[in-house]
Amino acid sequence: MKITTKLWIGLSVLIALSPLGLLIPEHFKAGAAWGEWGMDEIKKLVGYVPKGLEKLAPLWNAPIPDYAFKGWEGKGLSHLSFAYIISAVAGIAVIVSAALLIGKLLAKKGK
């Protein structure tokens, strides 16, 4: 088997296991990454929401915010895990296409 085939298989295993990155922090009641708090959290932490932050934070409306589907707020962990895997697949599809395109444009022909 070619090494790239083995590495693609490795990536697929990582995609299948990716919900661990959601479930384990949940289990240990860990919150957001440092410096990546939402508005409510920051208000709790420092007592106010910085004005510039409040204005800039909603700047971008991501189609799959935080690797979860819109309208699935409050759904259980199994739903969130499913959305997480779909996000991983979708993200990797876009990233691989973009990287292959950039690589094709840049790489030398031949060996």
Place this chain on the structure above:
Amino acid sequence: MHIPDGYLGPAACGFFYAAMLPIWTAAARIVKKTLKARQVPLLAIGAAFSFVIMMFNVPIPGGSTGHAVGGVLAAILLGPWAACIAITVALVVQALLFGDGGITAIGANCFNMAFVLPFVGYYIYKALSHNAPVGSKRRVLAAGVAGYIGLNVAALLAGVEFGLQPLLHHTADGQALYSPYGLNIAVPAMAGEHLLIFGWIEAIVTALVIKFLQKQAPELLKEGRG
């Protein structure tokens, strides 16, 4: 360490976009000279690996979470410039599709994770594995140390970027306009959690994959200079 929109003021956002422009241009120019057509799939795998490894959030019980970046591995296999392109692709998709990292902070996030991280990791790996045989334990160890230090330098930088905001932008009565914590809190928090926990994940992941490649594809460890 994906800085969201609103945490960096306009000065830092503009500064890091301006800093990244010549870096991206140089990366394209250099990769054009060095990347071989058969390395292109590896570039895509490197970008995809970095993306998925960042989804594995690791908790500090009752506290925050963090993750590895997988970028030092790409740097070892493809060289730092190609790694810069691969990680940039992953970070841009994270920001656009998933809102993971801000649009205004793409410059800063790329500077930390797609530029400083692979370059620091690459040169540490090169220095420590100098003259070591391809199959040697020293290469595995070098990869681990490079991963640990690469991620930690990037996290330290992110801490400094967070910590400078209240100095740069605040209201007359002292309220921060953007990220609210100064250097005295942001730097120990970012550096500390990466030194204690997340750096080790990057170290282990990098070392394990290099060990796997020593057995499965040692030719990948001989080439791919950039």
